[in-house]
Amino acid sequence: MPLYFSEREIVLPGQLLSDDSKRSGEGTYVLGNKVYASTVGFATIKNDKVCVIPFKGAYTPQPGDRVIGIVIDVKPNGFEVSLGRHLIATIRMPDKKEVQALNLKVGEVVYAYVKESGLRGVFLEAGEKIKKITSGLLVSMHPSKIPRLIGRRGSMINMIKKETGCDMLVGRNGFIVIKGPSPLSEYAAVSAIKLIEKEAHSQGLTERVENLIRSIIGGEAGYER
Amino acid sequence: MKDEKIRLINEEGIRIDGRRPEELRPLRIEIGVLDKSDGSAYVELGKTKIFAAVFGPREVHPKHLALPDRALLNCRYHMTSFSVDERKPLGMTRREIELSKVIREALESVVFLEEFPRTSIDVYVEVIQADGGTRTAGLTAASLALAEAGIPIADLVAAVAVGKVEGHIVLDLCDLEDKFGEADMPIAIAPRLNSIVLLQLNGRFSKEEFKKALELAKKGIHEIYQKQKEALKNKFSEVSLMEV
Numbered sequence A: 001m002p003l004y005f006s007e008r009e010i011v012l013p014g015q016l017l018s019d020d021s022k023r024s025g026e027g028t029y030v031l032g033n034k035v036y037a038s039t040v041g042f043a044t045i046k047n048d049k050v051c052v053i054p055f056k057g058a059y060t061p062q063p064g065d066r067v068i069g070i071v072i073d074v075k076p077n078g079f080e081v082s083l084g085r086h087l088i089a090t091i092r093m094p095d096k097k098e099v100q101a102l103n104l105k106v107g108e109v110v111y112a113y114v115k116e117s118g119l120r121g122v123f124l125e126a127g128e129k130i131k132k133i134t135s136g137l138l139v140s141m142h143p144s145k146i147p148r149l150i151g152r153r154g155s156m157i158n159m160i161k162k163e164t165g166c167d168m169l170v171g172r173n174g175f176i177v178i179k180g181p182s183p184l185s186e187y188a189a190v191s192a193i194k195l196i197e198k199e200a201h202s203q204g205l206t207e208r209v210e211n212l213i214r215s216i217i218g219g220e221a222g223y224e225r
Numbered sequence B: 001m002k003d004e005k006i007r008l009i010n011e012e013g014i015r016i017d018g019r020r021p022e023e024l025r026p027l028r029i030e031i032g033v034l035d036k037s038d039g040s041a042y043v044e045l046g047k048t049k050i051f052a053a054v055f056g057p058r059e060v061h062p063k064h065l066a067l068p069d070r071a072l073l074n075c076r077y078h079m080t081s082f083s084v085d086e087r088k089p090l091g092m093t094r095r096e097i098e099l100s101k102v103i104r105e106a107l108e109s110v111v112f113l114e115e116f117p118r119t120s121i122d123v124y125v126e127v128i129q130a131d132g133g134t135r136t137a138g139l140t141a142a143s144l145a146l147a148e149a150g151i152p153i154a155d156l157v158a159a160v161a162v163g164k165v166e167g168h169i170v171l172d173l174c175d176l177e178d179k180f181g182e183a184d185m186p187i188a189i190a191p192r193l194n195s196i197v198l199l200q201l202n203g204r205f206s207k208e209e210f211k212k213a214l215e216l217a218k219k220g221i222h223e224i225y226q227k228q229k230e231a232l233k234n235k236f237s238e239v240s241l242m243e244v
Helices: A096-102 A143-150 A152-164 A183-198 A205-217 B094-108 B134-148 B175-180 B207-237
Strands: A009-011 A016-018 A028-031 A034-037 A041-046 A049-054 A066-075 A078-082 A088-092 A109-118 A121-124 A131-133 A137-140 A167-170 A175-179 B027-031 B039-045 B048-058 B072-079 B120-129 B158-165 B168-171 B183-190 B195-199
Touching (some): A009 B207, A016 A049, A028 A049, A066 A088, A066 A175, A088 A109, A109 A175, A137 A183, A143 A152, A143 A167, A152 A183, A175 A183, A183 A205, B027 B134, B027 B207, B039 B134, B072 B094, B094 B134, B094 B195, B134 B158, B134 B183, B134 B207, B158 B175
Parallel strands (some): B072 B120
Antiparallel strands (some): A009 A041, A016 A034, A028 A034, A041 A049, A066 A078, A066 A109, A078 A088, B027 B039, B039 B048, B048 B120, B158 B168, B158 B183
16 A cells, blocks of 8 residues: 655645555544544654654543643542643542542642543543652643653653752653752753753754753852752 | 726736736745744735634633533634724624634634544634735634644645626735725635635625636635645754654
């Protein structure tokens, strides 16, 4: 079956990608047995399906994603958690004791896994996979830029962790929790995140982020220890 | 002086602003111009200047308007008070409310709303300077803003007005031609889908004239569509350098 794009080509909404309607993946739609792109992004083939990796856009939770949420409601059989923007996820617990054992209050932050996401809403894994976050700095970032923050096989995030000495938890939904040994180190980590968010599209970003962190930690930027 | 009528088109077929009948005004498109929005675009068609911004998908307010199976598409077409010769009072006039509706309906036919149930997608079209063809330029801008926001759409929408001025069928009417001409027909098309998403007509066309006008509009829309695609590609080509 012919494909009408080259790998990693930038495609636009409405662009014809394939003649095989069975190969329609993420970011595409089928019309009259043909596959077209529905968003602006890179065209690629994933698991034999034609996909478009969008440049921008809302975060759609996928099962298995790690997310950070803020508790907005406590119910007798679970919790409601805001994942930022329009997304509200539910944690369902069949056992009331479990709810009490977690002892979550409105406004507290949790780290959890996505279990299911669809028309009925977003559900997070219950049980041991939920981690309550008791301290740290909660920062938000545009979800589409999270892959850049993590970098190739975690190169960027590991560098930030190493350079600042902070412990960081990254939620795929755009929330990040930072816990560092000193306010200055936390400040450096937040600055790094803001820089990545602003310049996500540019090359050689890892190096610039590293320089920024070093100048802040080293006191060159005018911040005292 | 009083009896002298404005000539909208002269003997050689040159229009009041120096264009030929089948010529568009100079078009300028910029994408991603507003920081706080999820997607935005600026379209300048001659003296018509328009910003479009898209927010969402986000929570619906008031909440009871939310739809269980798809997103709500809100659209606001608004002219700034300084966009016209005589100050336009603040607030939405009847005309603006109607244009908001027709722009929304045109966009609804291309946006995949069912991907974001219980949310709303808000489109704001702000006319900075009006010189005819604001609804069509607004629609052109709005579809680009939607594409930039990463909202799944079946196709971009390109729009243009055609009309009849002193017996001639002309493309892309300016304000004077709109006011003193015989007919004005804004058309919006989703070119890939080959479907007309908006068509209005003020004045009269004979059957032959209508066919001719539609063909002319298609030609103009094709030109605008190419510019739209070019603008989007330019905006995102820098991204392709990034290591994902």
